[in-house]
Amino acid sequence: MGLFDKLKGALQKTKDVLRTDVRDLFKAGVILDEPKLEEFQKGLITTDMGVSASNQIVEDLRKKYLGRTMVLDEVWGTVKERLRIILVGKGDVAWDSKNPLSPLKLAESGPTVILVCGVNGVGKTTSIAKLAKLLTKSGKKVVLAAGDTFRAAAVEQLTMWAKRLGCEIVTKPSGSDPASVAFEGCDRAVTTGADVVIIDTAGRLQTHQNLMQELGKIHRVIGKRIPGAPHESLLVLDATTGQNGLSQASKFSDAANCTGLVLAKLDGTAKGGIVVAIREQMGIPVKYVGVGEQIDDLELFSPDDFVDALFSEG
Template sequence: MGLFDRIKKGLKKTSQVLNTDVRDLFKSEGRLIDEDFLDELRAILFKTDMGYDPAEELVSEVAKGMRGRVVQMQEVIDVLKSKLKELMAQDESPIRFADSGPTIIMVCGVNGAGKTTSIAKLACMFRGQDKSVVLGAGDTFRAAAVEQLGIWADRLGVECIKGPEGSHPATVAYQAVEHAIKSNADVCIVDTAGRLQTQKNLMTELTKIRDSIRKQIPDAPHEVLLVLDATTGQNGISQANNFADAAGCTGIVLAKLDGTAKGGVVVAIRQQIGLPVKYVGVGEQHEDLVLFNPDNFVDEMFDDALAAN
């Protein structure tokens, strides 16, 4: 499956809802852009969970150039796409690799966000780039998490460093980085326990894990990725802000995009959080992780509407 097909797969539910509703706004002879139309458009945009401010900006953009005119669907979609691309603008932000030695990536997020699967997808991506990978099973609170990460490691042909049951996560992180250095690995991905952003003691623990990594590589971790569950929509925004402060996050992996019609939450993330969306999870297979590109993302959101028109 090619890159664009994967993005289309991930946005299928969002695209279906958005495009069905947008098509329903129009008749074959076009539609007058009046207050009724703008209210209906606003409601459609809200469904994607992009948030109040981005939806208002989009509606205002349509109104500014088209109010009082009869227009075709294509004209409105062109305006929406252009404004969305402006709101979501960011450079493609792949992993920042270390100049020398292993690149250390710390992964965090709330329980059930999809951390372990996202780590597996990252490892698969790196293996596809012929990079050697070490995983650190730092979610020591859940034996199942350690076991799951070990299973993924076996499947992907990468090493997984595990501590004894009850080990401190910072100790496991230290051991994983130590092994990555000794084995000349290219990448070391350190898992952390899922936690709520309101659990201050566990949030403080993220800082300890980061400090343990820096004892061996002062400028590491080179990336701290926050995994957000796309199905949570706007709830993910408060999670992101709190984790970003505690863990020094450098980017976001948006998981489970294929399982929701709330793909518009990416707009809210880009507007409200000063972090790039680095990758999006678009399926359940280990290869279903794609580099986030705003223009491609927006094009696929509306692709079905244009094809059916």
């Protein structure tokens, strides 16, 4: 399947909510009035798109079509245009759909360092494995650093993926300083001539101040071994968490200077609109989305494809 078809499938639950709550409101030949706009906004908010983004969409419709007989193609075209404006963001560089690594800021020389963080249970380790697969498939030599030293299971899981993917992995005994694992991972990447090092970190709640400060320490240690690193600081969010993802994004961004999001489990939620809310309120771009459980089910995020898939038929 192509990206559009994968997104269409992943967004099915969100599409079902929109279809149930929204499609019956807008019918060709019917006059658009305020009650219909209010119901439409409720439907958008149900997908966790957020009040602000929903207000912008409804205001566009109000200005253009209130009191007029609806032409469906025009109405949906206006909705999709506003969503694209929100999702692209000011100053964004368009990603190349033919180059799955185009969302990543790669180092001009030496290894690229990607720091990955997120709360417990969001699919962080699996997302790292998917990203490593994407990189190795593109010919990059990858080192993994198992910085989640609090959970032996996390290290075991990442080690298993490293073996499957043919990546080198740096581990230390349970309870070791995560920053030392990150440093050694960077050091190994430099000495072995690796292209990319991906550093896992322990899952933590955004309210755990000591663990959030630890992220800052890891960030600093990485920069001491490889100046300018980390080049990417990716936050993995579980799409099923909906609006709680906004709080996560805000706190983690402060601690780890997040440069982008990986939205996992998009295929398991009716709250796919959270992509819009996070982009609109946080300004952090979604770089990749998880669209299934297989190792290849990580796709670069395309605002155009996302919007088209969200409002597609079927």
